[in-house]
Structures are given as structure tokens and as C-alpha cells.
Amino acid sequence: MSTLEIRDLHVDVAQTDPDADPIHILKGVDLTVKSGETHALMGPNGSGKSTLSYAIAGHPKYVVTQGSITLDGENVLEMSVDERARAGLFLAMQYPVEVPGVSMSNFLRTAATAVRGEAPKLRHWVKETKTAMTELDIDPAFAERSVNEGFSGGEKKRHEILQLGLLKPKFAILDETDSGLDVDALRVVSEGVNRYKERENGGILLITHYTRILRYIHPDFVHVFVAGRVVESGGPELADELEENGYERFTKATAQA
Numbered sequence: 001m002s003t004l005e006i007r008d009l010h011v012d013v014a015q016t017d018p019d020a021d022p023i024h025i026l027k028g029v030d031l032t033v034k035s036g037e038t039h040a041l042m043g044p045n046g047s048g049k050s051t052l053s054y055a056i057a058g059h060p061k062y063v064v065t066q067g068s069i070t071l072d073g074e075n076v077l078e079m080s081v082d083e084r085a086r087a088g089l090f091l092a093m094q095y096p097v098e099v100p101g102v103s104m105s106n107f108l109r110t111a112a113t114a115v116r117g118e119a120p121k122l123r124h125w126v127k128e129t130k131t132a133m134t135e136l137d138i139d140p141a142f143a144e145r146s147v148n149e150g151f152s153g154g155e156k157k158r159h160e161i162l163q164l165g166l167l168k169p170k171f172a173i174l175d176e177t178d179s180g181l182d183v184d185a186l187r188v189v190s191e192g193v194n195r196y197k198e199r200e201n202g203g204i205l206l207i208t209h210y211t212r213i214l215r216y217i218h219p220d221f222v223h224v225f226v227a228g229r230v231v232e233s234g235g236p237e238l239a240d241e242l243e244e245n246g247y248e249r250f251t252k253a254t255a256q257a
């Protein structure tokens with residue numbers, strides 16, 4: 001059993017202009033995710049959801065000014081990006097870049113080597129990736145393509161979930177995994193997330209703007225995220241309320257506060 005704990009997290013984003021003051025975006029985020037739990041973090045555009053995932057990932061532009069992130073008591077904020085991955089954190093946005101000339105199969109083996117601390121045996125690895133790709137309806141030719149080069153939105157998302165299945169992290173932070181997916185792709189990707197949850201008893205932080213994906217991935221907890229913090233937490237029924245009424249009740253309350 002593992003615990004990812006975020007306490008009173010404040011984050012500034014450095015602006016492109018070095019003379020401009022950083023923008024204060026996260027304003028005291030509290031969130032605890034344990035193994036086997038699925039948490040949906042839902043909020044309007046611009047509320048800071050991606051900023052939270054970048055901060056957990058250790059993106060250098062996102063500066064933590066207050067608060068803590070710990071994984072089983074270990075200080076995540078002191079870890080490099082690689083150390084976070086080795087400690088068992090998976091950020092679906094970690095590798096969104098195109099890497100020409102590096103095939104998917106090489107890329108995935110390198111990532112697995114980094115996380116596991118030793119290179120997976122080649123024959124075993126080939127089998128493992130084939131099985132994982134079949135489960136996600138991924139064409140075998142995909143393995144030979146360059147990382148993310150010319151991938152459609154749906155292919156990128158499948159690739160993220162493929163990594164999730166192969167890297168077997170303790171916690172998966174999935175930021176807008178549902179965006180740009182048609183219904184079939186959404187189902188395949190969701191099944192991949194659910195398999196990860198069952199097989200690894202992983203903890204999931206599912207960040208999303210829309211309730212649609214929650215028909216396929218059932219959260220144990222739902223958090224409403226507005227203006228840089230969690231403003232309400234509840235069970236799945238909270239998502240139903242958001243589906244019906246949107247974020248207005250929460251954004252209004254925040255504006256008045």
C-alpha cells in the first residue's frame with residue numbers, strides 16, 4: 001500500500017519574459033491518493049489542473065513556493081524527473097514530444113530500463129510489448145515508428161496507456177487522457193487504465209474537464225478544482241452533479257470568497 005500526499009501546494013509559473021513576475025497558479029492544493037484508489041480531479045479550463053500535473057512531474061517552469069508532495073513519506077520535490085519515475089510516479093504528459101529516429105519499441109525499452117533499474121530481457125520484452133499492444137488494439141507496425149512522429153491524438157493517448165501498462169507505476173497521473181478521443185478509442189484507452197488498476201492495484205489521479213470518461217473509468221473520489229485548489233470533494237455522485245449543472249456553483253462561490 002502506497003500513499004501519494006499533496007499538502008498545501010502553492011505553485012508559480014515562470015513567464016516566458018524573464019523580467020515578468022511569475023504567476024501564482026496553485027493556491028494550496030490538498031489531495032491524498034492511495035494504492036487502488038481512483039480520484040477524478042475535475043475543473044474548468046484554466047483552473048490549474050495541468051499545472052498540478054506539471055508540478056508533480058517536476059517540470060522546471062513550475063516552481064513550488066509552499067507545501068509538499070510526498071510518496072510514502074519521501075520528499076518528491078527533492079527528486080529529479082527520473083527519480084520520480086523510478087519512485088513509481090507516472091505522468092502521462094511526461095513524453096509528449098516527437099523523437100524522430102527513435103522507434104517506439106526502443107523508446108519503451110529505454111523507459112522500462114530506467115524505471116526498473118535493469119534492461120528487460122529482449123525476448124521477454126518483445127513478447128510483453130506485443131501482448132500489451134494487442135490489448136490496446138495497436139497495430140504492430142506502430143512499434144517501428146518514431147516516437148509520436150505523425151501520431152494522431154488517439155494514437156498518442158494509446159501510446160500513453162501502453163507505457164502505463166509496461167512501466168507498472170505505483171501512481172498514474174492522467175491529464176486529459178480523454179481529450180480528442182472518439183468513442184471507440186475512449187473505450188480502449190479506458191479499458192487499459194482499468195486493467196492497470198486491477199493488475200497493479202495502482203492509484204490513479206484522473207484529471208479531466210468532462211464527465212464523459214467517468215462512464216468507463218469509475219472514480220472512488222471526485223474533487224472539484226477551481227482557481228488553483230480543491231474546493232469540494234465527494235464520491236461519484238459529485239460527478240453526476242457536475243454533469244448536470246456544470247461548474248457554475250463552484251466558480252461563483254470561489255469568486256465571492
Ligand code: ADP
Nearest residue numbers: 013014015025044045046047048049050051052
Ligand atoms: P487547466 O489545465 O486547468 O486548464 P492550466 O494549469 O493549464 O489549467 O493553467 C492554469 C492557468 O495558468 C491559466 O491561466 C494558464 O494560462 C496559466 N499558465 C499555465 N502554464 C503557463 C505558462 N507556462 N505560462 C504562463 N501561464 C501559464
Ligand code: MG
Nearest residue numbers: 046047048049
Ligand atoms: Mg485547470
Ligand code: MG
Nearest residue numbers: 049050051176
Ligand atoms: Mg489542462
